[in-house]
Amino acid sequence: MSGYDPLASVGGAAAAPRPEPRIRLAAPITGQEEVDAVAEVLASGILTNGPRTRDFEQRMAERHDAAHAVAMANGTVALAAMYLAAGIGPGDEVIVPSLTFISTATSVLHVGATPVFADVEEDTYLLDVDDVARRITSRTKAIVPVHYAGQPADMDRLVDLGAEAGARVFEDAAQAHGARFRGRGAGSWGDAGMFSFTPTKNITTGEGAVVTTNDDELAHRMRLLRNHGMSAQYVHDVLGYNWRLSELQSAMGCCQMDRLDDILTAKRANAAHLSARLAEDPAIGLPVAAPDREHPYMLFTIRLEPERRARVAAALDDARIEWRTYFPPAHLQPVFESERADLPVTDHLATRILSLPVHTRLSTAELDLVADTVLAS
């Protein structure tokens, strides 16, 4: 693993090169099982559009209580596929949080629609349902809650709000593998949900995504979009793309599904350890897990006053402990310069949040070093 940066694929800070971290923010778990599964695919000669992808899809659908799952090349095109399958395009508005990875919003632009940013709750970083309600117009065609750190947003209220507004609800469940809201899987509440498998997530296929849905028609259209709009060999019904996931990635995805429960158990234990240690200092805002949700801790994000955050960040750098701001708000990025947005909570959080390592390879001593470094600054 040395020298490999699992975060490089989601874009790194362009800051001066730092020494290699001693404690990484994310550490994908792969082993001999993945090696063997990929070798088997190579030996089989079926490298795309085959049985591994169907297995992987079925496992993701079952795990998240959805009728269908459609594997896609990555999470960003999978978001676009959900919007296209629902007929969303120019003139339509899609409500998204700004406190998210950029592609929740850029995927809306990719299909020619307009992202409308809504604010989040200060303690959970999840979409503020009342603020979403205020931003609904006659053009609103979809609401896209992001399950921050994998913890599901308030899907009950969002589904009701979507129904009232005549808008679809699409879950950006990119970080939410195995998460549940009121006992039912993330990705089964809205019209569809997207899970990403890029290497920062709890489980990975290198790149990749799966969309879950209970809507037969949406599933059918996403399968067409993924494969050149093709309903039969060289019969192209609609404008399609090549958004397929390869058999190599799907085989790896099945192995990762076998690991998911162990990974979630380890991450929850690490998060509990960090929370218990950091609770010593009441000035540190700890992650809040709502009682009706199963939180997968893809991220462990704390809140600090801005000056304190700067001190903690410097101390973490000195200790070669990797940290990040998840996420610099989308509405402040140059690509969204023209979208004026009044998002007081998001703006407040932007200068306060900091995500700490919580991955499954951390020892108790390493977790304590992270906690000690934060507490001492």
Ligand SMILES: *Cc1c(COP(=O)(O)O)cnc(C)c1O
């Ligand atoms: C990772 C992520 C994405 C993008 O997924 P990719 O597979 O990298 O394209 C979208 N939204 C959120 C919230 C993410 O964390």
